[in-house]
Amino acid sequence: MQKIAVIGAGTMGNGIAHVFAQNDFEVNLVDISDEALDRGLQTITKNLDRMIKKGAIDEAKKEATLKNLSASTDMALALEDADLVVEAATENVDLKLKIFANMDSYAKPEAILASNTSSISLTQIAAVTSRPDKVIGMHFMNPVPVMKLVEVIRGYATSDETTKTIMELSEKLGKVPTECNDYPGFVSNRILMPMINEAIITLFEGVAGVKEIDTIMKLGMAHPMGPLKLADFIGLDVCLSILNVLYEGFGNPKYAPCPLLVNMVRAGKLGAKSGEGFYDYSEGPKSETVSPQFS
Numbered sequence: 001m002q003k004i005a006v007i008g009a010g011t012m013g014n015g016i017a018h019v020f021a022q023n024d025f026e027v028n029l030v031d032i033s034d035e036a037l038d039r040g041l042q043t044i045t046k047n048l049d050r051m052i053k054k055g056a057i058d059e060a061k062k063e064a065t066l067k068n069l070s071a072s073t074d075m076a077l078a079l080e081d082a083d084l085v086v087e088a089a090t091e092n093v094d095l096k097l098k099i100f101a102n103m104d105s106y107a108k109p110e111a112i113l114a115s116n117t118s119s120i121s122l123t124q125i126a127a128v129t130s131r132p133d134k135v136i137g138m139h140f141m142n143p144v145p146v147m148k149l150v151e152v153i154r155g156y157a158t159s160d161e162t163t164k165t166i167m168e169l170s171e172k173l174g175k176v177p178t179e180c181n182d183y184p185g186f187v188s189n190r191i192l193m194p195m196i197n198e199a200i201i202t203l204f205e206g207v208a209g210v211k212e213i214d215t216i217m218k219l220g221m222a223h224p225m226g227p228l229k230l231a232d233f234i235g236l237d238v239c240l241s242i243l244n245v246l247y248e249g250f251g252n253p254k255y256a257p258c259p260l261l262v263n264m265v266r267a268g269k270l271g272a273k274s275g276e277g278f279y280d281y282s283e284g285p286k287s288e289t290v291s292p293q294f295s
Contacts, residue, residue, distance in 0.1 A: 001169055002026055005082040005107075007075070007099060009040030012116050013088035015144025018044045021068035022061070022145070023173050028078040029071045037071040044069065047145055079106040084169070086138055088116040091241050096120060097128050104129035112162055114138040119189050119242040121249075122155035122182045132157035136166050139186065140175075142234075150175045155182045184249030185242060193242050196234075197258055199227035203278075203294070204260040210278045210290045228278040232271030240265050269293075 002025060006017040009031040017040070021027045031037050048062040057065075072078040079085055085103050089095055096117060103113050112134045115125055126135035137153025150170040154163055163179065170177035180187045199213050208216070214226020231239050240262065246255035264270075264277065271277030272285050280289045 001083040001112075001165070003081055003083050004028070005030060005078050005085045006088060007031075007085065007103070008088035008090075009036045009071070010088065010090075011043075011142060012140060012144065014040035014043045015047075015142065016086055016088055016116065016138075016140055017069060018047060018065070018145050019140075019173050019175075022048075022057075022065045024064075025068065027069050028082065029069060030073070030075050030078045031071075032073060034073060037073070041069065041071060047143075051145070075102060076106045079103060079111075080108065082107055082111055084112045084114060086114045086116060091118060091120065091238055093120050093124070096125055100125050100135070101128045104131065110134075112136065112165065114166065116140055117153075118238070119185050119245040121184070122153050122158070126155045126157055133159040134162050136162050137182070137186070138166060138170070139188065141188075148174075148176045149188075150177045151186055151188050152177045152179045153182055153186050154179065158182075185246045189242050190246065193239060193246060194255060196227045196231045196239055197243055197255075197261065200231070200258040200261050203228065204258050210294045211288075232277035232279055232281075234271070235273055236261060236270045236277050237265050 004020045004025045005028045006013050007030050009029050017027045017029045029037060029040055048065060051057045052059060052062060085107050087096065087099050087103065089099055096115065100113060107113065113129060114136050115122065116138055118139055122135060122137045126132035129135055132155065135155055136158050139151035139153060141147035141149050152166055152170065167177045185193060202208060202213055203210060210228050214228050217223045217226045240257050243255055243257040268274055269276050272281050275281050276291050278291055278294060279287055280291045281287050
């Protein structure tokens with residue numbers, strides 16, 4: 001495997017493209033507009049500059065990484081010689097099914113098709129392709145260049161050969177691949193999202209405030225970030241989407257999203273990306289100021 005196509009130039013997509021390119025793979029970053037691609041490439045460049053300042057890489061490595069990158073709005077052209085295609089689009093099932101149907105028609109028969117989905121069924125995704133044995137989940141963590149884990153998810157028909165290839169490939173990226181099976185939320189979000197939801201319920205019921213909940217979890221449980229702050233960084237809309245997948249997939253009321261979370265998403269308070277969630281980010285992403293709604 002040498003030629004990689006990444007579908008989606010957003011936060012996860014540009015991070016995945018960055019990591020592959022930095023590890024000497026040829027990467028074609030694909031999105032629907034030149035503007036989205038420009039933003040993605042600019043983010044990669046900024047992240048490489050940040051790594052140079054930290055002494056993690058030198059200027060020569062930055063230039064080599066950027067040389068390994070190309071960008072395209074033509075999915076058919078970008079996928080025709082790819083050995084692996086990684087989809088990193090918005091966490092929306094209908095969108096992912098449409099993208100995978102296109103990926104299947106454009107990619108060569110032997111190519112592996114992977115999804116960075118954080119909760120959607122790989123078995124359902126694979127069913128719209130003619131190669132379900134070559135469909136697999138590669139759930140990278142954000143920020144991709146920093147976080148070591150890749151959650152490798154086997155769909156119902158994913159072959160041992162495909163799984164072995166992706167596990168070995170992830171190791172070549174300097175990641176720690178961890179295999180799991182295809183059930184709602186996999187492992188990471190099946191455990192994480194109920195914790196975040198319970199933190200929101202605790203706030204909703206007036207047990208404690210935003211800062212108090214996050215401080216207790218950080219200092220008492222040694223979490224690097226409190227669950228409400230983490231929810232803001234993930235995106236409250238993404239948290240809601242994943243909880244809905246868990247709720248619908250298991251039919252268990254313990255996964256039902258808190259009404260406060262539902263209302264915040266309806267109001268457009270999505271966390272850091274919208275400027276306000278449980279915290280107010282009007283002064284920057286590192287703000288520790290609680291949203292006026294909760295202060």
